[in-house]
Amino acid sequence: MTASHRPPKGTTVARYVVDVMPKREILDPQGKAVLGALPRLGFEGVSDVRQGKRFEIEVDGDADEARLDDVRRMAETLLANPVIEDFTVTAEEADA
Amino acid sequence: MKIGVVTFPGSLDDVDAVRAVRLAGGEALSLWHGDPDLHGVDAVILPGGFSYGDYLRCGAISRFAPVMTEVIAAAERGLPVLGICNGFQILCESHLLPGALIRNDHRTFVCRDQRLRIENNRTPWTSSYAVNAEVTIVLKNGEGGFIADGPTLERLEGEGRVVARYLEVNPNGSLHDIAGISNERGNVVGLMPHPEHAVEGLTGAGTDGLAFFTGLAALGAVAPSAVAQA
Numbered sequence: 001m002t003a004s005h006r007p008p009k010g011t012t013v014a015r016y017v018v019d020v021m022p023k024r025e026i027l028d029p030q031g032k033a034v035l036g037a038l039p040r041l042g043f044e045g046v047s048d049v050r051q052g053k054r055f056e057i058e059v060d061g062d063a064d065e066a067r068l069d070d071v072r073r074m075a076e077t078l079l080a081n082p083v084i085e086d087f088t089v090t091a092e093e094a095d096a
Numbered sequence: 097m098k099i100g101v102v103t104f105p106g107s108l109d110d111v112d113a114v115r116a117v118r119l120a121g122g123e124a125l126s127l128w129h130g131d132p133d134l135h136g137v138d139a140v141i142l143p144g145g146f147s148y149g150d151y152l153r154c155g156a157i158s159r160f161a162p163v164m165t166e167v168i169a170a171a172e173r174g175l176p177v178l179g180i181c182n183g184f185q186i187l188c189e190s191h192l193l194p195g196a197l198i199r200n201d202h203r204t205f206v207c208r209d210q211r212l213r214i215e216n217n218r219t220p221w222t223s224s225y226a227v228n229a230e231v232t233i234v235l236k237n238g239e240g241g242f243i244a245d246g247p248t249l250e251r252l253e254g255e256g257r258v259v260a261r262y263l264e265v266n267p268n269g270s271l272h273d274i275a276g277i278s279n280e281r282g283n284v285v286g287l288m289p290h291p292e293h294a295v296e297g298l299t300g301a302g303t304d305g306l307a308f309f310t311g312l313a314a315l316g317a318v319a320p321s322a323v324a325q326a
Contacts, residue, residue: 022198026198026243027198027201027241027243027269029198029199029200029201029202029203030199030203032203033203078152078156078157078160079152081153081156081189081196083188083194083195083196083244084196084198084243
């Protein structure tokens with residue numbers, strides 16, 4: 001573990017997942033590149049590919065609404081650019 | 097007129113920008129990303145490069161560098177700020193300019209001598225150009241596609257805030273062929289091409305970029321008047 005903060009033993013840690021995707025109406029050149037490559041590899045019938053980012057964020061304590069709000073603020077402040085990207089935030093329990 | 101040029105980790109064109117300011121007759125001062133102090137400069141240039149490795153999104157992490165808190169506050173008070181390439185990306189991430197810059201539509205890095213039209217010469221950075229001057233300035237970017245939603249584009253066009261537009265070739269998929277824009281007040285300008293690389297006959301396509309730096313230099317030490325006009 002290389003994280004800068006190590007929770008005390010026995011503390012619960014919740015994992016939050018932030019999925020960031022380019023908005024539908026925004027050109028996604030990376031997705032287009034993958035879309036172009038798949039048929040060349042013999043995969044047929046692929047009509048669209050869009051490429052986004054997934055962040056897994058671990059925060060001390062059980063998942064609750066307040067912490068979920070914190071993660072949403074992280075997403076809109078830094079992880080996503082709302083001008084070009086949409087994001088979703090979900091919580092999942094992680095091992096301590 | 098003292099113009100500060102910020103160096104972020106990964107800036108490439110900071111020294112060229114300093115040199116361009118000096119060639120234009122201005123005084124240049126290097127500013128450091130980690131130092132939240134503008135040291136009394138009358139204007140700021142955010143240079144090109146790949147600050148913070150372009151991690152996350154171009155400019156997304158630089159936008160929170162300690163110096164940027166001061167740049168943003170000063171820009172909101174009217175300080176002239178020019179963001180070139182990565183600097184333009186940082187200005188958009190900072191919300192000092194609307195829209196965003198995304199990967200070039202053709203997905204390859206572009207490096208070319210680009211024809212441009214300077215459509216707005218009312219900013220402190222473009223005041224030395226004749227309106228609609230056609231110039232050649234080098235362009236080099238991987239993520240230079242300017243995008244904004246329809247109402248934002250309409251406002252930029254309607255308010256004459258498209259500072260520079262690509263001519264002949266749209267090199268990166270920018271909407272409306274937009275190469276540079278300004279904020280409402282006109283003191284903040286973002287530009288994808290690199291005027292600091294077009295200041296000497298020995299290198300590059302010519303000296304058409306020099307005028308980006310002479311406008312402010314010509315004002316001498318009267319930044320407040322530039323602010324008052326804006």
